[in-house]
Amino acid sequence: MHPRNIYLQTPDFRQLATSYPPLQDFLQPHSNLVDFQDEEAQRCITEALLYRDFNLKVQLPKNRLCPPVPNRLNYILWIQDIVRACQVVTGEQPVTGVDIGTGASAIYPLLGCRLNPCWNFVVTELDELSAKYAQKNVKANNLSDRIQIVMASVPGPILIPLSDTSQTFDFTMCNPPFYSSAEDVAQSLEAKEFGPNAVCTGAAVEMFTEGGESAFVQRIVKESVAFGTRCTWYTSMFGKLSSVGEVVDTLKANCIDNYAVTEFVQGQTRRWAVGWSFTDIRLPDTASRISNPNAFIQRYLPPHNTIRQPAKTSNKVVEDALLAIRGVSVESCSSHFLVNASGDTWSRTARRKQRRRMEAEVENSLPEMILTCSITISGEYVEFQWVRGRNRSLFESFCSHVSRKIASSR
Numbered sequence: 001m002h003p004r005n006i007y008l009q010t011p012d013f014r015q016l017a018t019s020y021p022p023l024q025d026f027l028q029p030h031s032n033l034v035d036f037q038d039e040e041a042q043r044c045i046t047e048a049l050l051y052r053d054f055n056l057k058v059q060l061p062k063n064r065l066c067p068p069v070p071n072r073l074n075y076i077l078w079i080q081d082i083v084r085a086c087q088v089v090t091g092e093q094p095v096t097g098v099d100i101g102t103g104a105s106a107i108y109p110l111l112g113c114r115l116n117p118c119w120n121f122v123v124t125e126l127d128e129l130s131a132k133y134a135q136k137n138v139k140a141n142n143l144s145d146r147i148q149i150v151m152a153s154v155p156g157p158i159l160i161p162l163s164d165t166s167q168t169f170d171f172t173m174c175n176p177p178f179y180s181s182a183e184d185v186a187q188s189l190e191a192k193e194f195g196p197n198a199v200c201t202g203a204a205v206e207m208f209t210e211g212g213e214s215a216f217v218q219r220i221v222k223e224s225v226a227f228g229t230r231c232t233w234y235t236s237m238f239g240k241l242s243s244v245g246e247v248v249d250t251l252k253a254n255c256i257d258n259y260a261v262t263e264f265v266q267g268q269t270r271r272w273a274v275g276w277s278f279t280d281i282r283l284p285d286t287a288s289r290i291s292n293p294n295a296f297i298q299r300y301l302p303p304h305n306t307i308r309q310p311a312k313t314s315n316k317v318v319e320d321a322l323l324a325i326r327g328v329s330v331e332s333c334s335s336h337f338l339v340n341a342s343g344d345t346w347s348r349t350a351r352r353k354q355r356r357r358m359e360a361e362v363e364n365s366l367p368e369m370i371l372t373c374s375i376t377i378s379g380e381y382v383e384f385q386w387v388r389g390r391n392r393s394l395f396e397s398f399c400s401h402v403s404r405k406i407a408s409s410r
C-alpha cells in the first residue's frame with residue numbers, strides 16, 4: 001500500500017455503516033464484516049467509502065466493474081507523487097490528467113479532483129452505459145467543469161485527448177481491460193494472478209481487449225512516441241506481472257530510458273504500474289522503483305535516480321564542496337540544496353579538457369549536459385536526487401565527485 005493510503009488498516013464496516021446507513025443491510029450479525037462474495041455488498045462498500053472519506057456521491061450500475069477504493073487510491077497517490085516531482089521543475093500550476101477507460105464510476109477523476117483542487121481531467125470511455133453513468137457521477141459531484149468525458153471507438157486511437165494540439169497534459173493513466181479472452185481469464189485464475197474477488201461484475205468490454213492488457217498498453221506506448229512531450233508522464237496499471245516485462249521491453253525498444261515501475265498491494269491482490277516520459281524530468285526511486293522486488297521484476301526496474309551515500313557531514317562542508325565546482329548554481333535551505341549545472345565541469349575528462357583549453361568543445365555539447373540535482377543531508381547519509389537531465393553518467397559522476405569532496409574534508 002502507498003504510505004499515504006488511508007486504508008492501511010481494513011475499515012471497520014460497522015462504523016462505516018453509521019456514516020452510510022444503506023450498508024447496514026449487508027453487515028453480518030455480531031461481526032464487523034460483510035459478505036465479500038456478494039456483489040451488491042461490494043458496490044455498497046465502494047459507495048460508502050467514497051461517501052464517508054471523500055465526500056463523493058457515486059452510483060454504480062449492477063453489470064459493471066465495482067472498483068475497490070483502496071487500490072484505486074494507491075494509483076492516484078502514485079500519480080500525485082509523479083506530479084509533485086514534476087512540480088519541483090515546473091512550479092505549481094493547474095494540472096491536467098487523462099484517464100483512459102474511466103468506467104461507470106469515473107473513480108480516478110473523481111478521487112483525483114477531490115484530493116487535488118488544481119487537477120482537471122479529460123477522460124475516455126468506449127462503453128455507452130459506463131459513459132452515461134460516469135457523466136451522472138461527475139455531475140452529482142459538481143465536477144462537470146473539471147472532468148470532461150470523450151467517447152472512444154474501436155478501431156481508433158486510444159490517447160484521443162492528446163490530439164487536441166491546443167493543450168498539454170501532465171499525465172495519462174489507465175486501468176486497461178486485463179484479458180484477451182475467457183481462456184485467458186481461466187489461465188490467470190489458475191496461476192492465481194488475481195485475488196479471489198477480482199473477477200466479479202465486469203462486463204465483456206471492461207475485461208477483454210484484443211491481445212489483453214499488454215497489447216493495449218503497447219499500443220499506448222506506440223501512440224505516445226508520436227505525442228512525445230505533449231504529455232509529461234504516460235502511465236498504466238497491470239493485472240499480470242508478465243505484461244510489465246513486455247511493456248518495459250517495448251519502452252526499451254523505443255529508446256525510452258526514463259521510466260518507472262511500481263506495485264500496488266492490497267490484501268492478497270497485487271497490481272503493477274509502469275510510467276514513462278519523453279521529458280528530462282526524473283522521478284525519485286520511491287516513485288520509480290519497487291523497494292523489495294522479486295527476482296522477476298528486479299530485471300525490469302529502471303536504474304536508481306536516488307543515490308544515498310553513508311556520510312556524517314555538515315551543511316557547511318557540503319555547501320563548500322558545491323560552491324567549489326565551477327559553473328554550477330546552488331540554492332540552499334538548511335540541510336537541503338538544489339544544484340543546477342549547465343555542463344560538466346567536475347569530471348576528470350572535463351577538467352583535462354579545460355586544462356587543454358578545449359572549453360569550446362564542452363560548450364558545444366551543452367543541450368545534453370543539463371543537470372538538476374537535489375541534495376539532502378541527514379545525520380547518517382547524504383542523499384542525491386536526480387531531478388532533471390538526460391545524461392545519467394553526468395548525474396552519477398556529479399554524485400561521486402561531491403561524495404569524494406565531502407569524504408576528503410573529514
Ligand code: SAH
Nearest residue numbers: 067101102103125126127152175177205206
Ligand atoms: N477505470 C475504471 C474502469 C476500468 S475497466 C476502474 O479502474 O475501475 C476498463 C475500462 O476501459 C472499461 O470501462 C472499458 O469500457 C474501457 N475501454 C476498453 N477499451 C477502451 C478504449 N479503446 N478506449 C477507452 N476505453 C476503453
